[in-house]
Amino acid sequence: MSTAAVTRTDYVALAHELAPTFAENAAQHDRDLSFPHENMAELVRTGYTAMTVPPEFGGDGASLAELCEAQQILAGGCASTAFAVNMHVHGLAMIARLGGPSAEWACQAVRDGAVISGGFSEPGVGGNWWHPTTRAEEVEGGFVLNGRKGFFTGFPGATHLFLSAAITDDRGLPEPMAFLIPKPEQGVRVTAEWDAAGMRATGSHSLALEDLFIDEKWMVGERGNLPLLFMSGVHWAWCSFASCFVGIARAALDHVVRTQRQRVISVIGKPNAHLPGIQFKIAEMAARVAAARAHLEAAIHAEHDDVDPLRHYIDMSVMKTTVTRLAHEVVTIGMQVQGGSGLATSDPLQRMYRDVVAGLLVPPATDVVLEWAGKLALDVPIFAEPRWVG
Numbered sequence: 179m180s181t182a183a184v185t186r187t188d189y190v191a192l193a194h195e196l197a198p199t200f201a202e203n204a205a206q207h208d209r210d211l212s213f214p215h216e217n218m219a220e221l222v223r224t225g226y227t228a229m230t231v232p233p234e235f236g237g238d239g240a241s242l243a244e245l246c247e248a249q250q251i252l253a254g255g256c257a258s259t260a261f262a263v264n265m266h267v268h269g270l271a272m273i274a275r276l277g278g279p280s281a282e283w284a285c286q287a288v289r290d291g292a293v294i295s296g297g298f299s300e301p302g303v304g305g306n307w308w309h310p311t312t313r314a315e316e317v318e319g320g321f322v323l324n325g326r327k328g329f330f331t332g333f334p335g336a337t338h339l340f341l342s343a344a345i346t347d348d349r350g351l352p353e354p355m356a357f358l359i360p361k362p363e364q365g366v367r368v369t370a371e372w373d374a375a376g377m378r379a380t381g382s383h384s385l386a387l388e389d390l391f392i393d394e395k396w397m398v399g400e401r402g403n404l405p406l407l408f409m410s411g412v413h414w415a416w417c418s419f420a421s422c423f424v425g426i427a428r429a430a431l432d433h434v435v436r437t438q439r440q441r442v443i444s445v446i447g448k449p450n451a452h453l454p455g456i457q458f459k460i461a462e463m464a465a466r467v468a469a470a471r472a473h474l475e476a477a478i479h480a481e482h483d484d485v486d487p488l489r490h491y492i493d494m495s496v497m498k499t500t501v502t503r504l505a506h507e508v509v510t511i512g513m514q515v516q517g518g519s520g521l522a523t524s525d526p527l528q529r530m531y532r533d534v535v536a537g538l539l540v541p542p543a544t545d546v547v548l549e550w551a552g553k554l555a556l557d558v559p560i561f562a563e564p565r566w567v568g
């Protein structure tokens with residue numbers, strides 16, 4: 179009998195190990211708009227990027243709870259790095275959940291060091307990104323894609339692109355589908371490099387797909403299955419997204435508490451922590467962090483398999499919307515606690531403040547979530563057209 183111990187990476191412990199190092203360069207990447215290539219290399223080297231490879235494909239199969247906690251810790255060090263790798267870890271989990279040949283080869287590629295970034299949002303599509311305007315035309319051996327992708331987080335460090343397009347079926351109807359392709363030499367053009375107020379080191383470039391040939395073997399699942407891909411794996415997506423912003427909020431609370439315990443105000447001759455106003459605001463921050471974590475935890479541990487797919491999608495989307503709002507409030511209150519120095523570039527809080535706002539803007543679109551959740555609660559048909567009847 180073999181006595182070899184089965185070794186499995188503790189991804190939360192790994193995140194604790196990596197986050198302080200990532201934190202050291204976070205300000206510089208933010209200032210320079212530079213992509214943290216060295217962090218991504220470390221995430222690949224240590225196996226962090228392979229955490230969601232399931233055991234049947236030779237991986238550790240990290241649980242959703244483990245992924246979310248690890249991502250929160252990482253985001254506390256460098257939110258841009260955590261957000262870039264978020265696209266990879268949850269994207270792979272969704273592909274793996276769908277199963278089939280694409281799951282097998284994607285997992286193998288990731289075990290070999292592949293890094294995935296995903297582009298689904300497009301200019302003009304808004305929150306309806308399962309109706310891509312990028313067109314796929316069928317040609318011998320594959321497809322030719324033409325279209326635009328608005329934000330492609332992690333593009334500079336990616337080896338593979340996960341993207342959507344629609345082909346027109348025999349009845350003239352669009353069939354939305356997904357592809358995972360090795361980053362191509364031709365057919366993809368960066369139309370705008372990411373230059374934004376927050377999440378500055380994510381390399382969330384805008385792309386044009388111009389006569390991009392994709393071999394049919396790079397299809398993820400079947401034609402027309404983009405909504406199924408999103409629905410069945412939505413808990414991986416929105417819990418992972420939410421975790422990045424809860425991580426920023428947790429780090430902001432820790433940072434502000436540390437500062438206020440040390441900063442002495444001469445009027446009272448004691449640290450600011452003794453001021454009632456500071457105490458109340460710290461309590462407000464802590465209460466919001468606790469609420470955000472509780473909602474996220476509930477979503478992580480909810481039933482994900484035996485569910486009504488649409489209700490499940492909406493539940494997860496409401497969680498992401500609520501949690502990111504709370505995270506944004508935490509950092510906003512933190513700025514008031516910290517005072518003017520919180521705005522100084524030397525204080526990491528101002529970077530957290532600029533990064534956390536992205537939580538309100540990344541998918542799923544808040545207005546769409548609220549429309550769907552409200553209609554569900556009121557028993558109004560969600561997909562009836564026109565969407566509003568006066």
Ligand SMILES: Cc1cc2nc3c(=O)[nH]c(=O)nc-3n(C[C@H](O)[C@H](O)[C@H](O)COP(=O)(O)OP(=O)(O)OC[C@H]3O[C@@H](n4cnc5c(N)ncnc54)[C@H](O)[C@@H]3O)c2cc1C
Nearest residue numbers: 296297298299304305329330331377382539541543544545
């Ligand atoms: C830092 C960052 C990184 C990102 N990374 C990625 C990425 O890697 N991959 C990716 O695919 N996307 C990414 N996104 C894009 C994100 O998905 C988009 O923000 C989203 O698709 C909405 O597009 P938009 O922000 O241009 O807003 P718009 O679509 O122009 O929406 C503007 C407003 O209209 C509302 N609205 C939009 N659609 C509807 C609708 N159907 N019904 C009612 N109201 C609506 C919105 O709620 C919003 O208030 C990223 C965004 C950010 C900020």
